[in-house]
Amino acid sequence: MALQDAAQIVMRDMVEADIHAVADLCFEQQWPHREQDLEMLLSIGTGLVAEVDGTIGGTIMSWRFGDSVAMLGVVIVAVAQQGRGLGRKLASAMIERLDGVTVILNATEVGRPLYGKLGFTELSTVCQHHAIAPAQPLVELRQGERVRPMGAADAHVLKEMYSSSMGMDRAALLETLFAESSTVVLCHEHQQTGFAMKRRFGRGWVIGPVVAPDAAGARALIAHWIGTLTGSFCRIDVPEATGLGPWLQEVGLPEADRVTRMALGPAPVPDREVTLFGLAAQALG
Structure with a gap:
């Protein structure tokens, strides 16, 4: 032996x-x-x-x-x-x-065959974009919209929004992320419609989670944080299905890697009113 x-x-x-x-x-x-x-x-x-x-x-x-x-x-x-x-x-x-319980993970190309053998099925693709953040003009907002810092009264609404966007309870995670992150809220006529967080991670900063009603709202939120990070390493992980990849490439955050979202058990069903455009982390989904 x-x-x-x-x-x-x-x-x-x-x-x-x-x-x-x-x-x-x-x-x-x-x-x-x-x-x-x-x-x-x-x-x-x-x-x-x-x-x-x-x-x-x-x-x-x-x-x-x-x-x-x-x-x-x-x-x-x-x-x-x-x-x-x-x-x-x-x-x-x-x-x-x-x-x-349903078990979900984001698998690397190397790990994907193992999880397939364990019974996981493929759901979607998540794309990692990163680079030194370039100077970034703000995305023009639509009439009645604004991006503002999070206030104390927003916490409950954002927890519900985040949970709805993923079809699972994310309230406790968001409470932890509040302490680690800076948060901005997208509003339309004083109604919260989305949010995005920025925190230290790895080589620099990560933008996420990002939750918005549509791609235009997500671009406004992401552009806000990119604009504050000019000259710093910046990363964001986005579901490929959101279609944000070409825009991120255009503003100077090229795709660097991708992983496969897989599930063992019934996949959770998100609410269609809000969409997850940026992950908190690949590990956390």
């Missing part, structure tokens, strides 16, 4: 003390996550690590959104441990914990 095959693998709950090792795995995979980003993700969810002879060789996290939906993310296997089925073991263990 090869020494590698004789290695002892121990799977256990991820704890805060593991974050430095998880960040090292992210760095090895050329993922941008800082320790602060991973700490936030763990604080609102749960995780597993696979220790191989006492060293963390793989990770996975999950987050529940209401009683019927959960997300998987931060699925990493160290380069030295790949090809041994560690990713499948981690995913299967976490899915077992989430028994009875």
Whole structure:
């Protein structure tokens, strides 16, 4: 028996003390996550690590959104441990914990075949756009519209809007993001119709979530934040179906990568009155 095959693998709950090792795995995979980003993700969810002879060789996290939906993310296997089925073991263990709910994830091209074998079906494509933010003129608003800073009275409305746009309860997540982000609200005749958030992430800043009634509203919200980030690294993850890709390319944020949204179980049904135009994070959906 090869020494590698004789290695002892121990799977256990991820704890805060593991974050430095998880960040090292992210760095090895050329993922941008800082320790602060991973700490936030763990604080609102749960995780597993696979220790191989006492060293963390793989990770996975999950987050529940209401009683019927959960997300998987931060699925990493160290380069030295790949090809041994560690990713499948981690995913299967976490899915077992989430028994009875629909499980959703955004799969890389490398990970997509594994999730297909586990029973996940493909739903859609999410496109990652990033670059050093260029100078950006504001998008002209329609009559009666304005973009303003979020006020204390907006929180409840934005939570309902975000949850409706995804067909799942996102209130607790948004409460956490309020503390991490700056938020602007799109209004029409004093009625909130959309919002967009900006926060530190990875190499610079991420814009998301972005929720709006239509693409014109989404462009106005996104342009507002791009305009504040001129000269800084800026990222946004958008569902391909929103059609925002060509516009983002035009304003100087080219597509850098894409992932496949997959589900194990019935996919949640969003409300058609508002649309999710930008993700909070690939892991969180």
